[in-house]
Amino acid sequence: MLQRIGRYEILERVASGGQGTVYRARDTVLDRIVAVKVINQPVADDPAYLEALQREARLAARLSHPNIATVYDFQVEGDIAYIVMEFVPDGVDDKGRPSGYPYDAHPHHGFLPRPVIVQ
DSSP states (O other): OOEETEEEEEEEEEEESSSSEEEEEEEEETTTTEEEEEESOOOOOOOOHHHHHHHHHHHHHOOOOSSSSSSSEEEEEEEEEEEEEOOOOSOOTTOOOOOOOOOBBBBBTSSSOOOOOOO
């Protein structure tokens, strides 16, 4: 299992699906628990895919809604791209949202909603 990516210490795998694998992790700089979504597809060979991921992360980071996990970071290290977002533990969070997983990774329903790639 992945143990660290960038400044994020991987604690456990939460879910995986077609686009990536989501881990519960600790941000070693800000000392907070986050969700790290590691994209399955290598990005070095596909600049258009990388650009689409970056655009999606920028757009998602601008969203502010009680039912959407906050996007904190997007990074590329070598051939690996990952998105860092708010981690919502089991139960109901302080915003009244149910579930125990980042809102794009649900343990029974896969990735919800599927990311939209803006062309």
